[in-house]
Each structure stands twice: as C-alpha cells, then as structure tokens.
Amino acid sequence: MTSTIDDRTEAARAPQGRRHLFSRALAGVIAAGVVLAVGELLSVLIDQNSSPFYAVGSTTVDRSPAWAREFAISTFGTNDKPALFVGMTVLIAAFAAVAGILERQGAPFGSALLMVLGGVGVYAATHRPSATWVYAVPTLAGLVVGIVVLRILTVAAQMPEGNDGVDSRWPRRKFLVLAATAAAAVAATGAAGRYLGQRIAGAVDNRNDFAIPSVVDKASPIAPGTDIGVPGGTSFVTANDEFYRIDTALRVPRMTTDNWELHIHGMVERELTLTWDDLVARTPVERMITLTCVSNEVGGILAGNATWIGYPIKNLLDEVGVDPEADMLLSTSIDDFTAGTPVEALRDGRDAMLAVAMNGQPLPFEHGYPVRQVVPGLYGYVSATKWVVEWELTRFDAADAYWTKRGWAEKAPIKTASRIDVPAPFAPLVPGPVLVAGTAWAQRRGIETVEVRVDNGPWEKATLARQYTIDTWRQWTWEWQATPGLHTLQVRATDLAGNVQVEKRMPPIPGGATGWHTRSFTVA
Ligand SMILES: Nc1nc2c(c(=O)[nH]1)N[C@H]1C(S)=C(S)[C@@H](COP(=O)(O)O)O[C@H]1N2
Numbered sequence: 097m098t099s100t101i102d103d104r105t106e107a108a109r110a111p112q113g114r115r116h117l118f119s120r121a122l123a124g125v126i127a128a129g130v131v132l133a134v135g136e137l138l139s140v141l142i143d144q145n146s147s148p149f150y151a152v153g154s155t156t157v158d159r160s161p162a163w164a165r166e167f168a169i170s171t172f173g174t175n176d177k178p179a180l181f182v183g184m185t186v187l188i189a190a191f192a193a194v195a196g197i198l199e200r201q202g203a204p205f206g207s208a209l210l211m212v213l214g215g216v217g218v219y220a221a222t223h224r225p226s227a228t229w230v231y232a233v234p235t236l237a238g239l240v241v242g243i244v245v246l247r248i249l250t251v252a253a254q255m256p257e258g259n260d261g262v263d264s265r266w267p268r269r270k271f272l273v274l275a276a277t278a279a280a281a282v283a284a285t286g287a288a289g290r291y292l293g294q295r296i297a298g299a300v301d302n303r304n305d306f307a308i309p310s311v312v313d314k315a316s317p318i319a320p321g322t323d324i325g326v327p328g329g330t331s332f333v334t335a336n337d338e339f340y341r342i343d344t345a346l347r348v349p350r351m352t353t354d355n356w357e358l359h360i361h362g363m364v365e366r367e368l369t370l371t372w373d374d375l376v377a378r379t380p381v382e383r384m385i386t387l388t389c390v391s392n393e394v395g396g397i398l399a400g401n402a403t404w405i406g407y408p409i410k411n412l413l414d415e416v417g418v419d420p421e422a423d424m425l426l427s428t429s430i431d432d433f434t435a436g437t438p439v440e441a442l443r444d445g446r447d448a449m450l451a452v453a454m455n456g457q458p459l460p461f462e463h464g465y466p467v468r469q470v471v472p473g474l475y476g477y478v479s480a481t482k483w484v485v486e487w488e489l490t491r492f493d494a495a496d497a498y499w500t501k502r503g504w505a506e507k508a509p510i511k512t513a514s515r516i517d518v519p520a521p522f523a524p525l526v527p528g529p530v531l532v533a534g535t536a537w538a539q540r541r542g543i544e545t546v547e548v549r550v551d552n553g554p555w556e557k558a559t560l561a562r563q564y565t566i567d568t569w570r571q572w573t574w575e576w577q578a579t580p581g582l583h584t585l586q587v588r589a590t591d592l593a594g595n596v597q598v599e600k601r602m603p604p605i606p607g608g609a610t611g612w613h614t615r616s617f618t619v620a
C-alpha cells in the first residue's frame with residue numbers, strides 16, 4: 097500500500113513523508129478525542145465517574161501521594177485542576193499522535209495502542225467508588241467508534257496521490273474534510289455531554305429557586321472598626337466568588353435539595369436519615385466564621401471569612417444519641433471525600449453547623465451546594481465536608497479519613513497565623529511613612545497581639561482592628577517609617593491563649609505550616 101510513495105524520487109518524498117506523518121498523528125489525536133467524547137456523552141446516562149477522562153483524572157488525584165498534592169497546590173494554587181486537565185490532555189494527545197503514526201491499513205498498531213489507552217480508562221472507571229461493570233461501557237463504546245475513525249482516517253491519509261496535479265489534491269482535501277468532520281463531532285459530543293450532564297441534574301434551577309432560611313439567631317452586625325478597608329488590603333468578609341476553593345472534585349457535584357439526604361449511622365442510639373425538608377424544619381443559626389486550609393503556606397491566601405447560615409451539628413448529634421465511646425464523626429461527601437472530626441469539637445459549644453447559605457446566597461456549587469459542614473477552629477480537611485451526605489459516628493482508632501490515609505494529621509486545629517497583605521510584593525516605596533496592613537487568625541482562641549519588625553529589629557505592636565469574634569480573622573495595621581534601601585518586614589501574632597505564632601518554618605504536611613511571614617521591599 098506504500099508502493100506509490102516508494103515509486104517517487106527522493107526529492108518528492110521528503111515533504112510528502114512529513115505531511116503524511118502529520119496527517120497520521122492528527123488522525124490519532126482525533127481518534128482519541130472521539131473515544132473521550134463518546135465516553136463523555138455516554139457517561140451522562142450512567143454516572144460522571146464512568147467518563148474515561150474524568151475517571152482517569154480522579155484516580156490520579158486519589159492516588160497521588162501527599163507531596164504531589166502539596167506540589168500541585170503550591171505550584172498551581174487553586175488552578176490545580178485546570179493544570180491536571182492540561183497535563184492529561186497533552187499526555188493523551190502525545191500518546192494518540194504516536195498511535196496515529198504507527199497505524200497501518202494492514203498492521204493496526206495504532207488501534208492496539210488506543211486499546212491500551214482505553215484499557216486505562218476502563219480500569220479507572222470500574223475502580224471508582226461505587227462503580228459497577230457498567231462503568232466500562234462508555235469507554236468501550238468510545239473505543240469502538242474511535243478505532244473506526246482511526247481506520248477511516250488512516251486509509252484516507254494513505255490514499256495514493258495521482259500523478260497529475262489535479263487528482264493529487266483530492267486525497268488531501270478528502271482527508272481534511274474527514275478530519276474536520278471528526279473534530280466537529282468531537283466538539284459537539286463533548287459539549288452535548290457537558291450540557292446534558294448539567295441539565296439532567298437540574299441543579300442550576302434548583303439552586304436558583306432556593307429559599308434562604310430565615311434566621312432569628314443572627315450573626316452580630318459588623319461593628320465599625322472591624323473592617324478598616326485599607327486600600328489593597330484583604331476585606332473582612334470574603335465575597336463568594338473570591339473565596340478560596342480546595343477539594344478533590346474534578347467536576348463540581350451538582351446536587352439538588354431534592355436528591356440531597358444525610359444518612360446518620362454508626363455508634364448511635366437511633367439511625368436517622370434527614371431529607372432536605374427534615375433539615376429545614378429545624379432551627380438555623382447565622383454565624384461569621386473564617387475557614388482555613390491546612391495547605392496554606394505561611395503568608396498564603398487559602399483562608400476566607402464568610403457569614404454562614406446553618407443547622408447546629410450538636411443538636412443533630414443529640415437527636416441520634418451518640419455512643420460515649422464514639423470520638424469521631426466521619427463525614428462523607430457525594431463524591432466520596434471523607435473528613436474525621438472529633439465529636440468533642442462538635443459538642444463543646446462552638447458553632448459547628450451544617451451550612452446551607454454563604455454570605456446571604458445559597459452555597460455556590462463549588463462550596464458545597466446544598467449542604468456543607470463548617471466547624472470553627474479546625475482545618476477544612478478534617479471538618480468542612482462539602483456536598484455532605486453521610487455521617488458515621490465512629491472512633492479515631494477504627495477509621496481513617498481521606499487525607500489522614502495520605503499522610504496528614506488525624507486531628508488538625510488551626511494554627512495561630514498572621515500575614516502581611518499590604519504593601520504588595522515588589523510595590524515601589526518611597527522613604528517616609530508607609531502603611532503596612534494584614535490579617536491574623538487563631539480561630540477558637542482569638543488574636544491578642546500582632547507585632548511587626550524591620551530587618552530583625554525589635555518587635556513593635558501593630559494596631560489591631562476590632563475583633564469580631566474569636567472564630568474570625570482580625571485585621572491589623574502598622575506605620576513604618578521607611579528609609580532608603582532593601583528592608584525585610586516580618587509579622588507574628590499571639591493568640592488570646594498566650595501562644596506566640598511558631599517561628600520555625602515548617603511545611604503544611606502534616607498539620608499546617610508554621611513560620612513568620614516575611615516580605616522584602618526596596619525603598620528608593
Ligand atoms: N467534598 C469535599 N469537601 C471538602 C474537601 C474535598 O476535597 N471534598 N476539601 C476540604 C478542604 S481541604 C478544605 S480546606 C475546605 C475548603 O472549603 P472551600 O473550598 O469552600 O473553601 O473544604 C473541605 N471540604
């Protein structure tokens with residue numbers, strides 16, 4: 097079948113060969129795209145975990161060791177998911193291009209390679225939590241269509257070109273037409289899959305129709321002097337669309353209040369399954385609480401403060417009657433993330449709640465719609481389960497939660513922390529008074545003092561904004577008489593329990609980073 101090419105002179109063969117190589121590679125990439133798109137479309141009918149692309153991505157996330165998560169978060173921040181998708185796409189495209197180049201009419205090496213790729217998809221899909229053999233169907237069907245496409249494109253790419261100038265244009269044009277058709281099909285199928293997925297859930301409408309529960313036990317108003325509004329500083333309340341997002345969900349679960357239920361079981365006197373109506377029949381409270389991620393580096397931005405409306409967890413625990421031997425509430429989300437929270441922390445009087453509203457809005461899908469946990473004083477991974485659907489009362493010596501299995505600490509109270517927000521890094525400064533400002537937090541303990549020092553000089557007390565509660569962060573300012581040259585500013589906080597922020601630089605694993613936030617400035 098390559099005889100036509102072999103008949104040519106050396107001179108004619110070179111560009112021809114390169115073009116064929118490109119066409120073949122493209123054919124492989126398109127075929128792989130078809131596998132994924134068809135898989136995606138069919139997964140809509142089964143479960144998003146049965147989509148090959150999603151399943152492989154989620155498996156990668158779940159099987160990543162602790163250092164890989166820290167690398168991803170410290171390198172890409174909250175863009176860790178797009179980064180994973182881009183990485184996967186590049187890898188799959190490279191693999192598929194090789195498959196396309198290897199494919200021959202009589203020797204389907206490329207098809208074999210696609211099957212290997214498909215095998216990875218089938219493996220990932222059928223090994224997702226709660227998967228059955230049906231989860232293999234989208235990938236397998238995609239594989240069949242993808243291989244057919246690869247065969248057709250390979251034949252088209254190998255069409256002998258006529259010796260006269262007119263005919264020789266046809267095979268290439270035909271290939272281009274086929275390629276364009278396949279690409280359009282890929283795009284259309286992918287889009288249809290995504291669209292259908294969202295529509296079927298009906299979640300967007302459900303959220304739009306959501307009625308915020310009315311609350312009697314409201315959060316106290318923000319007194320003057322709490323949010324001092326330094327230009328460029330961190331605002332006291334974090335807007336929902338600016339609130340940091342950290343989770344393992346490659347696709348945000350789109351639940352509705354209709355399909356939400358919380359099943360409470362384990363070491364309890366009475367099992368209980370709460371529907372949405374059951375939940376909202378209870379009495380909600382409104383509180384302002386600052387959340388913090390254990391992966392937050394010293395000076396990092398993985399913390400946010402919001403007003404939450406929710407149902408006290410303590411009341412629900414009282415309802416089911418917790419066995420005195422149970423010391424852990426293992427909460428599970430719809431996508432099988434788990435957190436282990438000390439029962440003690442849920443009953444000691446702090447405002448631990450099943451939250452349903454955030455800053456006067458229904459929870460954004462990214463932040464757990466329709467129900468998530470909010471527990472003051474504990475890092476999110478041990479307490480803040482979003483899309484929560486199951487509670488098991490158990491023991492720390494009997495169960496391990498998602499991140500604990502991967503090397504993080506079993507219990508994780510938030511560490512006393514402070515950071516410099518203003519001036520921004522590399523801000524051009526001139527000698528004279530410079531307003532330095534920032535935030536400090538020590539949820540459950542509260543901030544007592546914040547101190548700043550320049551070039552390792554004596555610590556000087558910053559001016560604190562009014563403390564809202566011990567469960568929220570606190571703003572501070574300090575006036576610096578800047579002199580020309582390069583200077584290093586450092587900040588540390590002391591909480592109301594007398595703990596000085598730990599100086600020693602430690603990474604986030606296993607229980608949260610420590611160290612004093614440092615920023616250098618050139619004053620000219
Ligand atoms: N379902 C689910 N809930 C989760 C997580 C997750 O991966 N899945 N991550 C936790 C972590 S590590 C943190 S820090 C908080 C972050 O909440 P946010 O994204 O609303 O800021 O959610 C917690 N709840």
Ligand SMILES: [Mo]
Nearest residue numbers: 389390476477
């Ligand atoms: Mo986190």
